Amino acid sequence: MRVETGIFWVIRGEIVFDRESREVGEGEDFVNYSKSHFDMWEKLAAGKKIKGRRVWGDFVTFPRGRLLYDVRARRYVLYADKCVTPSDVRRIKKALGIERKRCEVRVDEHYSCDKCEEEKRKLTEVEENGFCLQEGYRLTWYKGNDENVVIPETLSGKNRKS
Numbered sequence: 001m002r003v004e005t006g007i008f009w010v011i012r013g014e015i016v017f018d019r020e021s022r023e024v025g026e027g028e029d030f031v032n033y034s035k036s037h038f039d040m041w042e043k044l045a046a047g048k049k050i051k052g053r054r055v056w057g058d059f060v061t062f063p064r065g066r067l068l069y070d071v072r073a074r075r076y077v078l079y080a081d082k083c084v085t086p087s088d089v090r091r092i093k094k095a096l097g098i099e100r101k102r103c104e105v106r107v108d109e110h111y112s113c114d115k116c117e118e119e120k121r122k123l124t125e126v127e128e129n130g131f132c133l134q135e136g137y138r139l140t141w142y143k144g145n146d147e148n149v150v151i152p153e154t155l156s157g158k159n160r161k162s
């Protein structure tokens with residue numbers, strides 16, 4: 001049986017990918033794409049023009065993921081950064097040629113873009129400093145100045161970590 005594998009990035013909403021198609025080998029449990037994101041970054045994305053601008057950063061900057069085939073479960077597994085949206089997933093499946101195939105999407109911490117890393121860093125700071133307000137996805141640190149006024153700590157300049 002022939003199956004598809006691949007890697008991808010979502011860069012400015014566009015799916016940048018490479019795919020490999022091959023027969024399942026005897027005794028093989030998983031069929032995996034043969035190369036790493038690191039290997040393919042230069043070839044597929046670095047310095048290319050996407051949405052009219054050159055791509056900066058490196059292989060971990062943008063949301064990314066990988067498609068494998070699970071031979072025993074007879075389905076595909078798509079590992080993805082948590083920033084990858086359901087609409088991205090539809091387009092990724094199409095690009096990798098598995099539009100109508102059984103596929104489980106797994107959010108994997110291993111695939112963590114700059115935005116995810118920034119969020120993790122902020123959450124760690126909250127754990128260490130103990131006080132912040134979360135508004136949607138935005139975390140803001142506040143310091144009570146008097147009874148009525150609460151201003152962002154970054155504006156007050158006090159209690160700031162040096």
Ligand SMILES: [Zn+2]
Nearest residue numbers: 081083113116
């Ligand atoms: Zn992310």
